[in-house]
Amino acid sequence: VRARALEAQEQLDLAWNAYVAANRIGARPFNPDAYDEYVNQIMAAFPSAPDGDQEPLAKDVVLIVGSPRTGSTLLERILDAHSEAQGLGEISLGGELLQHLPSDGQKPWFSRARNLSAAVQNKLRDLYLSPVRELAPNVTKRVDKNLTNLARIGLLGQLLPGATALVCQREPIPCGLSCFVQDLSTAGFPWSSQPDHIRRALQAQTRLCLHWLETTPLRTIDVQYEAFVGEGEAAQRKLIDQLGLDWDPACASFFLPRGRGTTTSSYAQVQQPMHASANQAGEKWGERLKLFG
Numbered sequence: 447v448r449a450r451a452l453e454a455q456e457q458l459d460l461a462w463n464a465y466v467a468a469n470r471i472g473a474r475p476f477n478p479d480a481y482d483e484y485v486n487q488i489m490a491a492f493p494s495a496p497d498g499d500q501e502p503l504a505k506d507v508v509l510i511v512g513s514p515r516t517g518s519t520l521l522e523r524i525l526d527a528h529s530e531a532q533g534l535g536e537i538s539l540g541g542e543l544l545q546h547l548p549s550d551g552q553k554p555w556f557s558r559a560r561n562l563s564a565a566v567q568n569k570l571r572d573l574y575l576s577p578v579r580e581l582a583p584n585v586t587k588r589v590d591k592n593l594t595n596l597a598r599i600g601l602l603g604q605l606l607p608g609a610t611a612l613v614c615q616r617e618p619i620p621c622g623l624s625c626f627v628q629d630l631s632t633a634g635f636p637w638s639s640q641p642d643h644i645r646r647a648l649q650a651q652t653r654l655c656l657h658w659l660e661t662t663p664l665r666t667i668d669v670q671y672e673a674f675v676g677e678g679e680a681a682q683r684k685l686i687d688q689l690g691l692d693w694d695p696a697c698a699s700f701f702l703p704r705g706r707g708t709t710t711s712s713y714a715q716v717q718q719p720m721h722a723s724a725n726q727a728g729e730k731w732g733e734r735l736k737l738f739g
Contacts, residue, residue, distance in 0.1 A: 448629070452686040454537060461735060464575060465627055468595075473639035478646035481637065485650040491655045492600025502608025503552060504575060508589045508689065509540075509664075511596040512614030513651045515624035517671040521612055522591045523700040524682055530691055539574050540595040540602060546570055560603040571605045575678075590631075592633065596654055603663025610689060611653050611664055615679035616671035618648050618731045622738025623728045641737035 449464035497700045508525065526533035541730035547558045547621045548566060562570070595602065599611055622644045630638040659666050667688055674681045679698050686693055701719055728735060 450685035453627075456730075458529050458730060462731070469626065469639040472632050474636040476636045476639075476643050476647075478637070478643060478650075481647060482650050484493075484653050485552070487598055488556050488600065488654065491560050492661065492663060494661050496607075500607035503571065503656075505608035505610075506586055507573065507575070507578065507606050507609035509595055509599075509602065509609060509611040510588050510589060510591040511593055511599065511611055511616065511653060512669075513595060513596075513616070513621060513625075513648055514630055514638070515628065516614035516616040517620050517669065517674060518591055518593060518612075518614045520675075520700075521669065521685070522589055524697050525587065525589050525675070527693060527696040527700040527702075528587070528694045529696065530585050531589060531689075532585045532696070533589045533591060534558035534578065534581050536592045537578075537581075537590055538592065538596050539577060540592055542600070543570050543574060543601065543605070546573060556600070559598075559604075559675075562598075562604055567605055574605060589692065596639065596651065599658045600663050606664060609664050611658065611666045612669050612685075613659055613666050614669050615652065615655055616670065618645070618652070618685065619739045620728050621671075622648055623731065623735060626738070645738050650676075667727050718735050 449468055451734055452458075452461035500535055508531070510521055512518055520533075522533040524661050525531045540615055540636050542553045544559075546569065547555055548562075550558050578588050578590065584663075595611075596613075602609065622641065623634070625638050625644050625648075626641060632639060635647075637643040667685070669685070674685075677684075686697060
């Protein structure tokens, strides 16, 4: 709060120091090299899409994945405004599936999630789809905005044929700055307290985004934040069309209060219309921006 107040008063040196101090509170250990290796191992475990054509059993599912502060909440709000879609928030079903993978000694989850038997796939698919459809019974698109599913796209591609993943990306410097000045949960994002850790984590996540876009374990749509915000309603219309829905004018007024509220760090931003000026919001920090690039 103090950092934001100082920033609003243009006392940028004091504001920066306050952000640094605030990020030290609750900071958790983070090893960038270990995180890089974790991402490398996931990509090695899922080098290509599942073999063969699969029946589109989950074409009603839309996954929103990527790094924090890449427009994921914005996308969910736009889709949730559509009469045929419902945003489910940051549900944990994707992560809970890992508890039901076949056991194999001390092997990590991604080593146990490749080439699952049909019986295991059916079990896991039901564990995900049944509660998702119960949460949103009367729509044709159900939107799961748990960003940590980015690591699990290879697994979800086996279980949810026909689903679509919106892969959110943003330029690294504004994304890194935004992560630093927001109160992200260090439990979910232990890398979010230091600029260098933020930079390394975002680089690793970008590699993972590109891997899924290239290998397409399920249908993917690349959503670049700067372009999406800059194009305004035209980008919204294109997205709705890509998801096979007719345009709903309510999507253009996504910022109006309706239904489930927003509880993420993007709360303030999604209470207002999209505007391209968001792309230049961090320029005032000058040389400090290099910490994230």
